[in-house]
Amino acid sequence: MLDIKFIRDNADLVKKAAVDKKVTCDVDRLLEVDNQRRQLQTELDSLRTKSREGGQQMGSYRNPKSAWYRKAIESGRTEDDIKAEADKAQQELNDIKQRIKPLEEKEREVLDEFNNLMLTIPQPPAAEVPLGVDDTDNVELRKVGEIPSFDFGLKDHVDLGEQLGIIDIERGVKLAGTRNYALKGDAFLLHQAVLRLAVDLMMERGYTPMQVPVLVREEVMYGTGYFPVGRDQAYLCERDQMSLVGTAEVPLTAFYSEEILEESQLPIKMVAVSPCFRREAGAAGKDTRGLYRIHLFDKVEQVVICPNDEAESIKYHQEILANSEALMQKLELPYRVVNVCTGDLGQGQVQKFDIETWMPSRNSYGETHSASRFYEFQARRLKLRYRDSEGKLRFCHTLNNTVVASPRVLIPLMELNQNADGSINIPPVLRPYMNGKEKIGPANQ
């Protein structure tokens, strides 16, 4: 969410952001409603003042012990005089009340519309974000690692996994429908190994490991910017008005919502591993084979909450990107970093870097990480604030990035480490997490 004052002063910038980000919102209507809202408030404020003052005077009329009442009697007025005056004042107060009532109703309506419109306004992207329509317009920043060449025909992770008996998509689909799967034996262990390696790396780097709720109240989804835009991507538990999260970014970023932190507590660096639930609405027919696009996966996510300062934000954005790159290098996976274009940015994101990892079966780099910074967009919705060195309350800045998401990362891990006989070499860094095992082969099933 943006500050309404900022929107008023920068309406054109916000409109441009909406166009560039392909976000639907009506800035003009918002400004109109904002005007209505302010006019109504001015009107109501003065009526309420009159009403309050009149009400207080009424107390004096009605209470013979009040200072005003005694003074009136002393100055020769009769009780009947006072009563008459009180009745007259009463009439006036009733009139004021009658005028207030419809205005308050109107105010409720206007505020409702105002708040709903505010939730749809996008955060303008940073100047360095390339203009573009979709992910094909993302700009490659760098490539790291060599794409290996093989002297035999490659199998994809589905064939490898099924032949080794460690991935069972058919039965996953039987249980839960398309985009579901099961991992068995070494695939399960590899999955766990990658997650644990990622957590350990983040702990070394000073991030606090956390276990957090993945079924959360809807306010939390609104607060992090996943609702109302994107509500169709979430699994809802309507009976309990709860939502399953698509990422631990949600509970981590909202962890300190509605709180006032001390500046000395910042930055807060957190890491969590959680299941991620995604409906993939609108993705029908896309990436249908294998473990690329699935309804449930596990992800290690890093979140930073830092002071309201652009330079700090940028610094931590680089940091969380570097953390994930370090992991990919440990895993010896070739990847590239792209600067995500305007059309591929989310509503609240200021800037986003994706890490894409080489996936032989796609014959391309596939997205495995997404590092975003938000300025105060999420913090403002979440009421996540801190007291700065001057004692002023300010909204925090928030950032997040994938550390690793599995089983998607198993795609490059399995495909790039395969041998001609269909066995898979385990990268050295993962072996300690797999009882020292070096290879997944048919004998291991």
Added chain:
RNA sequence: GGAGAGGUGGCAGAGCGGCUUAAUGCACCGGUUUGCUAAACCGGAGUGCGGGUUCAGACCUGCACCGCGGGUUCGAAUCCCGCCCUCUCCGCCA
């Protein structure tokens, strides 16, 4: 699922129709006193949204806010109704 208690400022905690501009304490900021610190004393401070003055830092001013939403009343933290949340005990349970 059943029963009970409760939600008040950064925190603790009183108030239960007009004397509240929310007491008091702690924490916080400024000052006085004092070898220094501490203590003591004095004073100041909330959040949000408007309006106005100013080049600005700031300053002046109004309204709202005692879990949320309605209602009663001239007037509600206080009374009534609905909802949400938290805690305790019991039941069930990994």
